[in-house]
Amino acid sequence: MTISRRNFLKAAAGGGAVLATTGVADPALARPNLEMPPKAIGLLYDATLCVGCKACVVACREANDLSPVFSTDEKLWDTPLDISAYTFNVIKMYKDGSGEHKDQLKDGHAFVKRSCLHCVDPSCVSACPVSAMEKNAENGIVSYDADRCIGCRYCVAACPYGVPRFQYDTPKPKIGKCELCRHRLPEGKIAACAEKCPTGATLFGTVEQIKGEIARRRAAKPGEMVAYERQRVGSGDTHEKKAPLYVNHVYGEKELGGTQMMMLSGVPFVALGMPELPERSYSSISETIQHTLYGGLIAPVVALGGLVALAWRASKNHQDEE
Amino acid sequence: MSIQKPLSPPHRPAPLGGSLVTPVTVICAVLSLIAVYFLAKRFIFGLGAVTNINDGFPWGVWIAWDVVIGTALACGGYSMALLVYILNKGRYHPLVRPALLASLFGYTLGGASVMFDLGRYWNFYHIFTPGLAHPDSVMFEVAVCISLYIMVMWVEFSPAFFDRFGWKGMKTLVERLMFAFIGLGVLLPSMHQSSLGSLLVVFGYQIHPLWQTPLLPLLFLLSAIAMGFAVVVFESTLATSGFRLKSETRLLAGIASVMNGLLAAYLVIRFGDLAVSGKLGLAFSSGFLSLMFWLEIAFFALPLVLLQGARRNRARCLFIGAVSMLVGGGLYRMDGFLVAYQTGAGWTYFPSLPELMVTIGLIAFEVLAYIVLVRVLPVLHPNKSEPAVAAAAAAE
Numbered sequence: 001m002t003i004s005r006r007n008f009l010k011a012a013a014g015g016g017a018v019l020a021t022t023g024v025a026d027p028a029l030a031r032p033n034l035e036m037p038p039k040a041i042g043l044l045y046d047a048t049l050c051v052g053c054k055a056c057v058v059a060c061r062e063a064n065d066l067s068p069v070f071s072t073d074e075k076l077w078d079t080p081l082d083i084s085a086y087t088f089n090v091i092k093m094y095k096d097g098s099g100e101h102k103d104q105l106k107d108g109h110a111f112v113k114r115s116c117l118h119c120v121d122p123s124c125v126s127a128c129p130v131s132a133m134e135k136n137a138e139n140g141i142v143s144y145d146a147d148r149c150i151g152c153r154y155c156v157a158a159c160p161y162g163v164p165r166f167q168y169d170t171p172k173p174k175i176g177k178c179e180l181c182r183h184r185l186p187e188g189k190i191a192a193c194a195e196k197c198p199t200g201a202t203l204f205g206t207v208e209q210i211k212g213e214i215a216r217r218r219a220a221k222p223g224e225m226v227a228y229e230r231q232r233v234g235s236g237d238t239h240e241k242k243a244p245l246y247v248n249h250v251y252g253e254k255e256l257g258g259t260q261m262m263m264l265s266g267v268p269f270v271a272l273g274m275p276e277l278p279e280r281s282y283s284s285i286s287e288t289i290q291h292t293l294y295g296g297l298i299a300p301v302v303a304l305g306g307l308v309a310l311a312w313r314a315s316k317n318h319q320d321e322e
Numbered sequence: 323m324s325i326q327k328p329l330s331p332p333h334r335p336a337p338l339g340g341s342l343v344t345p346v347t348v349i350c351a352v353l354s355l356i357a358v359y360f361l362a363k364r365f366i367f368g369l370g371a372v373t374n375i376n377d378g379f380p381w382g383v384w385i386a387w388d389v390v391i392g393t394a395l396a397c398g399g400y401s402m403a404l405l406v407y408i409l410n411k412g413r414y415h416p417l418v419r420p421a422l423l424a425s426l427f428g429y430t431l432g433g434a435s436v437m438f439d440l441g442r443y444w445n446f447y448h449i450f451t452p453g454l455a456h457p458d459s460v461m462f463e464v465a466v467c468i469s470l471y472i473m474v475m476w477v478e479f480s481p482a483f484f485d486r487f488g489w490k491g492m493k494t495l496v497e498r499l500m501f502a503f504i505g506l507g508v509l510l511p512s513m514h515q516s517s518l519g520s521l522l523v524v525f526g527y528q529i530h531p532l533w534q535t536p537l538l539p540l541l542f543l544l545s546a547i548a549m550g551f552a553v554v555v556f557e558s559t560l561a562t563s564g565f566r567l568k569s570e571t572r573l574l575a576g577i578a579s580v581m582n583g584l585l586a587a588y589l590v591i592r593f594g595d596l597a598v599s600g601k602l603g604l605a606f607s608s609g610f611l612s613l614m615f616w617l618e619i620a621f622f623a624l625p626l627v628l629l630q631g632a633r634r635n636r637a638r639c640l641f642i643g644a645v646s647m648l649v650g651g652g653l654y655r656m657d658g659f660l661v662a663y664q665t666g667a668g669w670t671y672f673p674s675l676p677e678l679m680v681t682i683g684l685i686a687f688e689v690l691a692y693i694v695l696v697r698v699l700p701v702l703h704p705n706k707s708e709p710a711v712a713a714a715a716a717a718e
Contacts (some may be wrong), residue, residue: 153380158524162665289460
């Protein structure tokens with residue numbers, strides 16, 4: 001049996017149909033960043049207001065029915081070192097040199113709250129094969145449903161902030177992450193961490209309110225007295241404090257298309273362990289590739305047609321030989 | 323126990339017969355049982371009782387090796403189908419069935435091993451449940467295509483079983499429709515082998531830029547097909563020496579040249595992409611990862627150098643070239659999923675011994691099943707150099 005050059009090229013073109021489509025992205029299939037949901041709610045964390053009391057950590061445990069986690073031998077009190085499948089919220093500390101100056105890079109210290117940022121375009125939701133991670137279309141909360149979850153941990157691996165965590169110590173494991181106390185909202189309550197924060201460092205509100213509050217705080221002259229609200233934007237429960245000098249960066253405003261928890265700080269966010277991220281979401285890049293290749297199953301069906309036709313021709317040829 | 327070899331013409335695949343209890347099969351069986359012990363532990367106490375995976379490295383060797391590398395090593399059937407049935411190169415036909423059997427096992431066990439790794443495996447069917455299935459997820463695409471492909475391969479291989487049991491009608495029916503299954507059997511691995519690369523795209527900055535690129539699906543696909551050809555050369559060399567069959571060096575040389583074409587394309591695209599996106603400098607400035615990068619490239623480049631011209635017809639060069647290709651493709655995947663995956667300070671991962679024993683046991687079980695099946699079912703071409711068979715072959 002011989003193959004003519006023409007047949008070979010035809011075959012190569014057919015078999016390469018899938019390949020060819022990878023290179024040329026149809027702009028109609030391009031998937032831009034998702035937009036902020038209309039009634040998005042979230043948190044404002046102002047590191048300059050945080051005193052590191054960890055009332056939010058305890059409040060989160062109570063609200064989410066989580067047992068204490070120990071990191072000392074004595075096991076006397078709750079001492080989680082990081083978020084985990086059993087701890088959805090921690091306060092971490094940056095320290096340099098003598099550590100005496102608050103919110104200062106050199107010889108200073110600063111606090112940072114680590115919990116789910118509730119991305120506008122979350123990687124975990126894009127990654128999840130069974131819709132166990134979902135983003136609420138109204139309020140934008142990124143929620144988890146264990147009854148759907150298959151435990152593949154793609155969300156754990158994908159999250160750019162390392163938020164969803166897995167239970168490795170049980171045969172019936174679940175993912176654990178902050179869900180912005182979505183079970184308390186119908187009762188008219190707010191996220192427990194914001195409710196219990198004594199300084200208003202963690203403040204609950206709609207994303208619109210939070211953006212307004214951020215603009216107000218950044219407009220204040222460092223050193224002048226400013227009123228800060230506790231619990232939620234518009235609560236009226238205020239205390240006064242001198243305005244700090246913020247770094248010129250609102251974390252969560254643009255990172256991967258934005259997040260619903262936003263942060264202000266006196267030290268650069270890299271020092272607080274937050275990753276530097278581009279504006280385009282990773283899920284949009286991943287889904288653009290998927291939609292280009294498999295959108296409407298058009299390319300696979302065309303490729304299959306070509307492949308079946310070629311296989312049919314080859315099987316006839318092989319029969320002729322025998 | 324031994325199995326009587328039925329009479330069959332020498333140019334057709336036939337059961338090899340012979341004893342099923344040999345040192346190799348016994349060792350494989352013991353290793354498989356050790357894996358079963360640790361798997362029992364995993365299902366009773368949880369993943370942490372057996373593996374070293376953690377929230378910084380939630381995927382360990384059970385994903386990177388058993389599934390990602392395992393299915394790439396099982397691409398022999400896919401690559402041969404591409405060559406024989408799509409590119410219509412009929413002369414390679416004798417290599418298809420053994421390649422398909424190895425693929426069948428590699429994929430079936432790779433697919434089954436996913437169940438060991440899934441934390442909530444009892445919910446697995448949700449991937450196929452309308453309303454829960456999430457088509458935007460790369461994982462969804464991989465899971466669906468691998469599952470379908472495993473089924474397609476069992477159909478493709480079913481004539482060997484029908485031969486064995488003498489079910490002529492079924493065999494004829496399946497063989498008439500085979501072209502459709504072959505089409506599917508080429509499409510599905512093209513989809514999921516590329517998607518195994520796409521899995522890493524959403525990890526963003528967590529994958530080192532020397533590996534992170536939107537071209538990951540293309541690079542994974544090209545290297546998977548090349549690994550498929552390499553594994554055919556590898557297995558055929560082992561099988562012909564292990565079972566003392568006639569050497570297929572001439573056919574394998576042809577396979578090697580196709581593999582080299584793919585390899586060259588892979589290297590051009592990989593370096594071209596790095597150059598265009600201005601990341602070539604990272605190949606020299608990334609410390610340990612630069613070393614891993616060049617190690618991969620060296621293994622990819624060796625077959626290109628080694629299998630030039632007449633050297634391609636030497637069995638030893640073919641074998642070394644194929645092994646080099648497999649190591650390069652394996653390293654590329656291991657680097658992408660584990661070594662070049664960095665989730666921040668403080669996280670480390672190296673597989674535990676029990677974790678490795680499960681992976682080793684899985685490989686041992688594959689080898690065991692392959693040996694048993696080629697002795698029982700018509701898979702290989704037993705062109706033994708016995709005078710009677712040679713005479714019969716000459717007479718034809």
